[in-house]
Amino acid sequence: MDTLETRELRYFVAVAEELHFGRAAERLGMAQPPLSRAVQQLERRLGVSLLERDRRGVRLTGAGQVLLHEGRTALDATAAAARRTRRFGSADHPDGPRERLVIGVKAAASHDLLQRLLDAYAAEPDAAEIEVLAGGFNEQEQMLRDGRADVALLIVPFNSLAGFDSEELLTEGRIAVLPARHPLAARKVLSMADISDVPDLPIARWPRHGSYEPGPGPEVRDHTQLAQLIALGRTVAVVPESARTWLWHEHAAVPLSDAPPVSTHIAWPAHSRSLALAGLIRTATRLIADPAPTH
């Protein structure tokens, strides 16, 4: 039974994502013919048709969809193996194995929760060094899966906890953030229906799996972009209450009557055996048991 090479998986995933051999080849930094050939060989070795080559374009078969999904997680796992090994190795030189943790967070979100967590953990004896890796929307899950982070603050339901161990830290309601000058900003409370179909305020779109779905709203990647677009009167956003910390003067926040709550979890790869990580988790769970400091 021959095993898949990561090269083959990389190639297939690129083609499956682009649905175009030429663009995929360009993204991979190679010519198109060897890419075509490699994918054909892959199909022959698996004994399965992965792509339907129609004139003008390519579609995924069912098996292709399966391989796209499974292949992504396999590639993530190998990338994680490389990254975690490198990280451990380069921190290895002092024989007191001073561990170093990377925590993935969403820039500007859960800011004071993170602050309290880091403060509390730093006070622990034997606290490891912690590096904060801030990413854009929904990037934390990916950071955890491909090994860029050892642990992350994930916000559900925007991220999936599937495959991770996790602890819930915080649940909060949501508010609508509108341009202060917009008529709706005067309302005391809004419903999702109120803001979902306002012609001059199309809901912003953020990347899912690295690419944007088509739609009317502007494309955003982080809170700064979003904040600016709201301030300019171009869009409206539904965000957790704790986001009030980064509101501008040009923004208005209105409570939402019917938005489902969001919760922040601390999550880490299943079977992790790092002592430093265990300490951080312990600190985090203790944090939610203690009364939160008022501010």
Added chain:
Amino acid sequence: MDTLETRELRYFVAVAEELHFGRAAERLGMAQPPLSRAVQQLERRLGVSLLERDRRGVRLTGAGQVLLHEGRTALDATAAAARRTRRFGSADHPDGPRERLVIGVKAAASHDLLQRLLDAYAAEPDAAEIEVLAGGFNEQEQMLRDGRADVALLIVPFNSLAGFDSEELLTEGRIAVLPARHPLAARKVLSMADISDVPDLPIARWPRHGSYEPGPGPEVRDHTQLAQLIALGRTVAVVPESARTWLWHEHAAVPLSDAPPVSTHIAWPAHSRSLALAGLIRTATRLIADPAPTH
């Protein structure tokens, strides 16, 4: 950033498991020198020392331990990708995508639970075909991780549920199974201490991660072997109560006063999106809500 090839991972994992280049090369079906070279290249590319080559043998560095662990899961993930794609593809030919599920179980364990589950599921409309894949001790977890099975009955604490979604189906106590002629077989109840240090009945050992740890007891791989060894008066075993179904005349079962209970879970890979799987899970959870048929 160059990515690890699965070939390199396979090589390193083999060496790390054997701790011997020659044997690892033999296991891989190749000569020793290219294997040495490949591992050296891997170390250079990662910029990390993975192995300490001492005369007579090889030891893992810290980074090597990390890579062994992470590399195994990465290899499992790629194997799973190949298997699941093949499976889907070969079942794809009839355009009514008749799905097929593989359920991993421990041979002879949880037998009537499995029977009830399969019966109940078969009665469902649109039930998919189910293949039962019986394995040895603790092999079910591995079957799930490398894609041989879509779903499995896992017995905790012998298997880990980490990284899977799961539902608990059954919790039961444990009994000691002894040779009927042994003096201890006459007792009405036993404690773990009673059987843990009987010189003429050393506890049998079963594989962890594919290899046996050293110890006095005989090595067993499945229930048949175990049953025979008990019947021969060579060993004693601690098993779930439901194992009474496979006892022989030469066996005696004695309740244990202080053995921690074991529970059987139905588990499946996180993010699984198979409809047939969802149906099976639904059936299983309904099964534990309904009163179990007396027998």
Added chain:
DNA sequence: TTCTGTGATACCCGCCAGGTATCAGCCCGG
């Protein structure tokens, strides 16, 4: 000492991943 067993080195060869040039079908616009 010499023998044995370890992993590393030296050197060679054949395969295959990747390149370039080109083809083959289809959908345009004219």
Added chain:
DNA sequence: CCGGGCTGATACCTGGCGGGTATCACAGAA
């Protein structure tokens, strides 16, 4: 109805590297 411009597939060549054999360097045991 025809040619240009897309698409992905094919043909063919070349270089690098993965793998083989032979050998070395070294340490421990008899």
